[in-house]
Amino acid sequence: MPELPEVETVRRGLAPVMEGARVTKVELRRPDLRFPFPIGLAEAVEGRTFTSISRRAKYLLMHLDDGTVLISHLGMSGSFRIDWEGEAAVPGVFHHDRSKSPLHDHAVIDLARPDGKRASVIYNDPRRFGFLLLSAENQLHEHPLLRNLGVEPTGNMLDGAVLAKMLAGKKAPLKAALLDQTLIAGLGNIYVCEALWRAKLSPLRLAGTISGRGGKQTVRSERLATAIRAVIADAIAAGGSSLRDYRQADGSLGYFQHTFNVYDREGHPCPSPDCSGTIHRIVQSGRSTFYCPTCQR
Template sequence: MPELPEVETVKRGLAPTMEGARVARLELRRKDLRFPFPDAFSEKVSGRTIVGLGRRAKYLLVDLDDGNTLISHLGMSGSFRVEEGAASDTPGQFHHARSKDEKHDHVVFHLESPGGSRRVVYNDPRRFGFMDMARRADLAAHPFFRDLGPEPTGNELSAAYLAERFRDKAQPLKSALLDQKNIAGLGNIYVCEALWRSHLSPIRAAGTLVTASGKPKEKLNLLVASIRDVIADAIAAGGSSLRDHIQADGSLGYFQHSFSVYDRESQACGTPGCGGTVARIAQAGRATFYCAACQK
């Protein structure tokens, strides 16, 4: 599933085409994706001008000029592409093949702007993605967002904040980091990478990073810095480049090639002087990659 850096990459790729454009028509080629589309969805979006694109956790937000926001989640295999004129080929070179079967093109934004007419097409072979609408002023209270923790890129995420969340917790550290109520948008890949960078074991109790008085230990400060750094590096590289993820221009990011532990089972740990080997274990049904020699 695309993680926060992938969604941020898609947002930045779509912004030049979508921001300021008028939606001449929103074409729905089926009645649902993972969930049914909102009532009168096409009618509510058609004729509106897109005033901005945003992101919250792993959700793409499309703000309209009437105060409504279109909420999109890419699910497992969702992607957007931009088409202009009669051209229907997606530009860019793909590291992994993607579906070009038009039966998976489920939503089409027909856009008009001073630069001409374009189409933004949502393709989703597995249909685990979904779209919804809400008033922008009500987003914080929306069921998708009301329980989310702070963004891993924002100032609200701090060692002091996590100390409050982790105090006296016996929950494994990785599970605590994946809890969206603690941190919004942080997923399996980047948790593995951040834990490796901070030399922390995914199986240690989250509460061990907090003092008896509730203060963050130095290792928790290091973890917060590692989370920020790994997300920033992934965004700068254009996403993790997993099989079903593409950028809005059709190309793939290549941060995947820089992973230090994720999907590197049985390979040598990259920590200087470590000499350990990357192992794979299962935690709550998800694969965890880490080095037991240097991650304590």
């Protein structure tokens, strides 16, 4: 499940291949993913050169030299793969991982790089919840999908004061509030569960209750902000370390081994050293929440 750290990992994998590369061909193998491909997408991208690959929340932004931006979202099951010309695909990969079958290679971007190498960047997405869209650079911040996004949980923007202010008065469960992309941009189900566990806060607690009077920062808001930043930073670091040898694997980007403290750990003992509780699974707004009722209050 690609959340912000996975998307950032994909970005770091794609950037050195795509930046400075000219697009020789774009092949769309079906008319749509979650949304129809924009009319003229291939023509708009072919012949242009990628200047940079950036990220906003879970969106990948591929900037072209004429001010066009290719917006990509991996949805639930999307991934990118890099095939280098002259290098055989790793045999057997797709036999072992049907989820990345060539059947679901929906878009192929052929590149010619300044160093003379040629590569194809391939978008694969079995469940087709992802999408590729176009925007103009100077309208990017007004794009309907991007304009309402909240604060990035990276860097030092998200602190206890900011968090307390944004959650003040909120009646939704803390879990739901943290998933709201207009508040914090890029958190998904997994890292929300992990961050709440680290902060020792219950996902059931009403979001507003971690703020002080008048939305002032509190010990709890400080603890949660720190936990969110740490969970995301750790996951990005783990993804970065998996990038080193991504070409030995199967060329695909964005998925890496990761162990979680609570996510998908129902029935396991709480990993917190000073807690003898058990991880529970509940459903909140239709989604699984994993947490320890003993130490998360």
